[in-house]
Amino acid sequence: xxxxxxxxxxxxxxxxxxxxxxxxxxxxxxxxxxxxxxxxxxxxxxxxxxxxxxxxxxxxxxxxxxxxxxxxxxxxxxxxxxxxxxxxxxxxxxxxxxxxxxxxxxxxxxxxxxxxxxxxxxxxxxxxxxxxxxxxxxxxxxxxxxxxxxxxxxxxxxxxxxxxxxxxxxxxxxxxxxxxxxxxxxxxxxxxxxxxxxxxxxxxxxxxxxxxxxxxxxxxxxxxxxxxxxxxxxxxxxxxxxxxxxxxxxxxxxxxxxxxxxxxxxxxxxxxxxxxxxxxxxxxxxxxxxxxxxxxxxxxxxxxxxxxxxxxxxxxxxxxxxxxxxxxxxxxxxxxxxxxxxxxxxxxxxxxxxxxxxxxxxxxxxxxxxxxxxxxxxxxxxxxxxxxxxxxxxxxxxxxxxxxxxxxxxxxxxxxxxxxxxxxxxxxxxxxxxxxxxxxxxxxxxxxxxxxxxxxxxxxxxxxxxxxxxxxxxxxxxxxxxxxxxxxxxxxxxxxxxxxxxxxxxxxxxxxxxxxxxxxxxxxxxxxxxxxxxxxxxxxxxxxxxxxxxxxxxxxxxxxxxxxxxxxxxxxxxxxxxxxxxxxxxxxxxxxxxxxxxxxxxxxxxxxxxxxxxxxxxxxxxxxxxxxxxxxxxxxxxxxxxxxxxxxxxxxxxxxxxxxxxxxxxxxxxxxxxxxxxxxxxxxxxxxxxxxxxxxxxxxxxxxxxxxxxxxxxxxx
Amino acid sequence: xxxxxxxxxxxxxxxxxxxxxxxxxxxxxxxxxxxxxxxxxxxxxxxxxxxxxxxxxxxxxxxxxxxxxxxxxxxxxxxxxxxxxxxxxxxxxxxxxxxxxxxxxxxxxxxxxxxxxxxxxxxxxxxxxxxxxxxxxxxxxxxxxxxxxxxxxxxxxxxxxxxxxxxxxxxxxxxxxxxxxxxxxxxxxxxxxxxxxxxxxxxxxxxxxxxx
Ligand code: HEM
Ligand SMILES: [Cu+2]
Numbered sequence: 001x002x003x004x005x006x007x008x009x010x011x012x013x014x015x016x017x018x019x020x021x022x023x024x025x026x027x028x029x030x031x032x033x034x035x036x037x038x039x040x041x042x043x044x045x046x047x048x049x050x051x052x053x054x055x056x057x058x059x060x061x062x063x064x065x066x067x068x069x070x071x072x073x074x075x076x077x078x079x080x081x082x083x084x085x086x087x088x089x090x091x092x093x094x095x096x097x098x099x100x101x102x103x104x105x106x107x108x109x110x111x112x113x114x115x116x117x118x119x120x121x122x123x124x125x126x127x128x129x130x131x132x133x134x135x136x137x138x139x140x141x142x143x144x145x146x147x148x149x150x151x152x153x154x155x156x157x158x159x160x161x162x163x164x165x166x167x168x169x170x171x172x173x174x175x176x177x178x179x180x181x182x183x184x185x186x187x188x189x190x191x192x193x194x195x196x197x198x199x200x201x202x203x204x205x206x207x208x209x210x211x212x213x214x215x216x217x218x219x220x221x222x223x224x225x226x227x228x229x230x231x232x233x234x235x236x237x238x239x240x241x242x243x244x245x246x247x248x249x250x251x252x253x254x255x256x257x258x259x260x261x262x263x264x265x266x267x268x269x270x271x272x273x274x275x276x277x278x279x280x281x282x283x284x285x286x287x288x289x290x291x292x293x294x295x296x297x298x299x300x301x302x303x304x305x306x307x308x309x310x311x312x313x314x315x316x317x318x319x320x321x322x323x324x325x326x327x328x329x330x331x332x333x334x335x336x337x338x339x340x341x342x343x344x345x346x347x348x349x350x351x352x353x354x355x356x357x358x359x360x361x362x363x364x365x366x367x368x369x370x371x372x373x374x375x376x377x378x379x380x381x382x383x384x385x386x387x388x389x390x391x392x393x394x395x396x397x398x399x400x401x402x403x404x405x406x407x408x409x410x411x412x413x414x415x416x417x418x419x420x421x422x423x424x425x426x427x428x429x430x431x432x433x434x435x436x437x438x439x440x441x442x443x444x445x446x447x448x449x450x451x452x453x454x455x456x457x458x459x460x461x462x463x464x465x466x467x468x469x470x471x472x473x474x475x476x477x478x479x480x481x482x483x484x485x486x487x488x489x490x491x492x493x494x495x496x497x498x499x500x501x502x503x504x505x506x507x508x509x510x511x512x513x514x515x516x517x518x519x520x521x522x523x524x525x526x527x528x529x530x531x532x533x534x535x536x537x538x539x540x541x542x543x544x545x546x547x548x549x550x551x552x553x554x555x556x557x558x559x560x561x562x563x564x565x566x567x568x569x570x571x572x573x574x575x576x577x578x579x580x581x582x583x584x585x586x587x588x589x590x591x592x593x594x595x596x597x598x599x600x601x602x603x604x605x606x607x608x609x610x611x612x613x614x615x616x617x618x619x620x621x622x623x624x625x626x627x628x629x630x631x632x633x634x635x636x637x638x639x640x641x642x643x644x645x646x647x648x649x650x651x652x653x654x655x656x657x658x659x660x661x662x663x664x665x666x667x668x669x670x671x672x673x674x675x676x677x678x679x680x681x682x683x684x685x686x687x688x689x690x691x692x693x694x695x696x697x698x699x700x701x702x703x704x705x706x707x708x709x710x711x712x713x714x715x716x717x
Numbered sequence: 718x719x720x721x722x723x724x725x726x727x728x729x730x731x732x733x734x735x736x737x738x739x740x741x742x743x744x745x746x747x748x749x750x751x752x753x754x755x756x757x758x759x760x761x762x763x764x765x766x767x768x769x770x771x772x773x774x775x776x777x778x779x780x781x782x783x784x785x786x787x788x789x790x791x792x793x794x795x796x797x798x799x800x801x802x803x804x805x806x807x808x809x810x811x812x813x814x815x816x817x818x819x820x821x822x823x824x825x826x827x828x829x830x831x832x833x834x835x836x837x838x839x840x841x842x843x844x845x846x847x848x849x850x851x852x853x854x855x856x857x858x859x860x861x862x863x864x865x866x867x868x869x870x871x872x873x874x875x876x877x878x879x880x881x882x883x884x885x886x887x888x889x890x891x892x893x894x895x896x897x898x899x900x901x902x903x904x905x906x907x908x909x910x911x912x913x914x915x916x917x918x919x920x921x922x923x924x925x926x927x928x929x
Contacts, residue, residue: 003855156746221757229750237735259753263760271768271865280854280861281779282768288777288858293768300764573735585733588726595734644883650896 003279005627006202014628015204020182026106032180061606063158064567065147066461068165072140073454075172080133080447082176084527086125088520091485093118095517099507110503118502119186120205124175126189127209130305131216132172134443137450138312139168139223142251145457146227148558149245151236151576153569156229158604159652164222166614171215174621178208182626185209188500190302191272193283193294198276204625207276211621214269217262224258227251236557238576245556246329249336250315253343254308261304261347268297277627292357299350307346310442311339313449314381317403319556320456321385324400325392326553328580331384338377338384345374355426364423371421378414382407397551398471402452405479406445413441416490434493437486444482451475459550463564463671464541470533477526484519488512545671548593555580560593562668568601568656571665594669598658605654609646613639744899751903755910758873762914765869766921769862775929777859782852784863784926793923796839797915800874803832804912811905814898822888822901829908830881833874840871859929863922870918873911880904 009015022028046052059067096102097111105112113121147155155161178184183205187195196206231252235244244252271282272294281289322329329335351359351367359367385407394400416438419425429435451474459465492512497504504513537544549559559582561570572595578584585591616635623631775783806828813821844864847853854864884904887897 157750160750225750225753225757228753229746233746233749237737238732259757260760263757264764267761267764267768274854274861274865278854280865281856281858282772282861282865284858287779287856288772289861290771290777290858293771297764297768575732575735577731577733588731590728590731590733595736597736599736640879647883647896647900648887648890650891650894 003198003277005198009627011630012628014623014626014631016181016626016628020204021180028179035180056608057606060611061608063154063162063604063606063610065155065158065161066144066565066567068161069140069143069145070461071165072136072143072168075169076133076135076137076140079128079136079172079175081527083125083128083133084523086121086128088524089113089121090118090125091513091516091520094501094504095510095513097502098504098510098513100505102503113502115502116183116186119500120184122500123185123188123205123209124178127185127212128175129443130189130309131213132168132175134309134446134450135216135220136168136172138254138309138446139164139220141316141450141453141457142227142255142312143223144461145558146248146251147230147234148460148561148565148569149248149556150231150234150239151557151570151574152230152234153573153601154604155226156234157226159607159610159646160222161226162607162610163613164219164226166610167215167222167617168219170614170618170621171212171219173618174208174215174625175212177622178205178212182208190298191294193291194285194289196272196276197284198279206272207625210269210272210276211625214266214273215617215621217265217269220258221262221266224255224262227255228259236570236573236576239557240576242333243576243579243581245558246318246332246335247312247315247556250311250318250339253339254311254315257304257308257311257343257346261301261308264297265301265305268294268301271297273624295354295357296350299353302353303350304346306439306442307342309446311342313406313446314339316449316453316456317385317406318381320399320403320452321388323456323551323554324395324397324403325389326395327388327392328555328583329384330387330390331380332579334380335384338380341377341380342374345370345377349374352421352426355423356430368421368423372418375414375418378410382410395553398466398468398475399452399456401472401475402448402455405475405482406448406452409441409445409448409482413438413445416441429493431499432493433489433497433499436499437489437493440486440489444486451478456551457558459544459546460548460558460563460565462541463545464537465544465546465550466537467533467540467544470529470536474526474529474533477522477529481519481521481523481526484522485516486519488515488519549582555583557581560585562593562665562671566664566668568603568661571595571598571601571661594665598662598665600658601656601661602653603656605652607646607652609642612642616642743895744902747899748902748906751906755906758910761869762917765862765866766917769866769922772858772862773926773929774859777857777862778929779857779859781856781860783859783929784923785929787847787850787852788923788926790923790927792839792843793919796836796843797919799832799836799839800912800915803829803836804908806832807905807908810901814893814901817893819888819892823885826881826885826888830878830885833878833881837871837874837878840867840874844868863926866922867918870911870914873907873914877904877908877911880907 005015007015008017023032046055059071062068093111093113097104097108100110102110104110108114108117143155143161147153175184183203185191185196185201185205185208187201187206191206191209195201196209231244231248271280274280275282275284275289281287283289283291283294285291318329318335349367349371351363352371355364355367396404416434420429420435420438455466455471492509495506495509497506497509504510546563548562550563557574557576558565560574574581616639619635620632620639623629623635771777806825808825810822810825810829813819813825852860854861880900881904884897884900887900891897
């Protein structure tokens, strides 16, 4: 029943053969050398400094939600860079291959990429950016922040959390493997039926794409269960639903979307798998297959997915803007309702991705109206943020800059989305680069929010702030890149340039394509500036240490525990009395964060099993891609065995005794006290707008309301 | 914000730290998470049913056989009986669990396991029979949907049976520890859910299949 393959296959290696390794490719072979040298350098450095044990104990086997979140974010940033390189190559090719006279290099007729290679690059770009860059970045930030915001010590299922991380890592490694072993898919990030069927795509590219997406989907589904259960079950006492921090609300809504929509992707991909491996006819062009079935199933996930990525970004803005406007969030309840409104509508709009495929007028009208409805709750949010800033005491620190940039992009992306929601307009611009510009506005809006959130919460996690000057440089370079690339792209869309062109026939578009290259140059500089930002900030960290309330005007629960957050989050779980608990405490002078006595803490033990599961999952994915059946069977059997063995381990936690907790807490507080003397304590604005009861204090004075940690005498004076 | 009174509060009247010693309930947290997992599993079946609905027109079977020519409702009803009695046996397990009766739990699990195996054997026999007649999933889109939907359900059953085996060992080894009880409760959810899905498979795939 297994399908007939074109090309060789051996029981031992499946379809794998030396010829599948592109050692002659002028781009990939040098890249491989670079990657190999970097890998060797890292291994050598780890051995030289004797850090293997540290790596294993503190990171690879951890179940601490903060470290897991950080690793998610690292995966996301690395993948963001890889996706950016793909984008850079796409832009370069399009700028080079304009008109019949354009020169060709490295085997290409025009430009430097052959059509097949170009197809792989744009497919990889989309998959990576959406599933392996944006999603892990957001999941990582939710992982770090949500448990602290709800006053919990860890996720509901710390072990499952680590499993989700390592499965996501397996997906990332698999997509990187496709660079050096075999090809990647060339039929777009969403897959085009029936091109992904075996007769039209006989190589392993589509298989890579399928399993990468499948693993990423699995990781996200597991993660969503965890965050939902954490929010519902692990809230600190007193935290009623209407006291839930707004980012946590956004995480709740977004993970409901994930939980209900990712299975649709899982099934859609699995059905492609059956077609390609067993020869079934779900999406084939003949024998009763149905191409539209795939398109519907994919976008049934695909549209909710875009809201899955945007809602946490909205949540981040809702945390950052109040902090830097020194005002509480305007319209908390409407914000929550709008979040759930968006989440709900996201299920009823998927058909707008293929208006042109000829559904009847009733269907098209329904989906058009439904799509436009999304604008209402989104508008509510935008106005809420605007009113939060209105008459606030605005401080344009880096997180706020990113947030405001994000708002502008939301406006542009949202309005162009509205245009696309009109079927009459859509018929004109569908599959043009106008659509590309639309969703890049939206996705960049998310990236802006992510950068804002990383800058905002960085001091919470690491105990020192990122450098302001460098942070602003990154922001402005990145923004120059965004304007430089996407304004010309909108224009080209109106001029009729279609998407995914490996050769641009119209020489009049050359100028705008060159302007986009200028934008790409700014983006490249921003990448360098970002590295500079990390370097300078880490080098100067002693000067930028902060105590728990890093920005002086924060409001929610995560700012009530030391920075960097101890691994147990809260020595004693806070009792929540108000919506913005920390503002409330500052207002009433309850700023002493030392409880009167400590208690034993129960924490989950580290375990290497999630990592083992991740490795096995990667082997399974690799085996399936290359049809190495013994490897598939073996890794699957081992996965099942490992899960069962783990279930026999009843002893998965340990107790930290109360006096030990007290000792660690004291150390944190001492360090924090030392930090207060530093210049950052005199935050501009000084006093919070929440706390009329607090008197503004002199700069640098211990216990100034804006200065973070305060001694009880100082704050109640 | 909600409490913008700037009146000073009496520190002794507010509760700032949680000293109530309440430990969060491990079993209820686990069960809640499992409900969420079941929701995602329900979505998987929902999408598969949608695919079956799309692919169950007579033209989806191309020139090949349609379910009307090979579905035997009597045989499928036997499967139904096996699965439902298995669920019943699992219900007895739960009653025994409530009474703290270890032997009862173990025999209930065995009952559920054996009846579940019977269901699976009937299913495998059916597939072998069909393949023997040359009715395979690669003949047409309709048959693809037919096989994948029914066998995805069977795969879930296989998974549940494996789980029962593990629980048999764990109950006899660990008794009713919080972990074991939590797992038994989750398995109950899982097993009942598969029976519910089977009702849909029975009605929409087999019974309706007789009309295609
Ligand atoms: C105000 C809300 C929005 C509206 C009205 C809207 C509308 C649309 C429409 C009608 C299309 C189809 C265009 C076509 O292919 O002809 C589209 C494509 C797209 N939108 Fe949006 N959208 C909105 C928000 C978003 C958000 C928040 C995101 C992501 C974060 C997003 C990401 C995308 C993507 C990725 C595509 C194209 C996918 C592809 O073809 O590869 N959109 N949008
Ligand atoms: Cu959409």
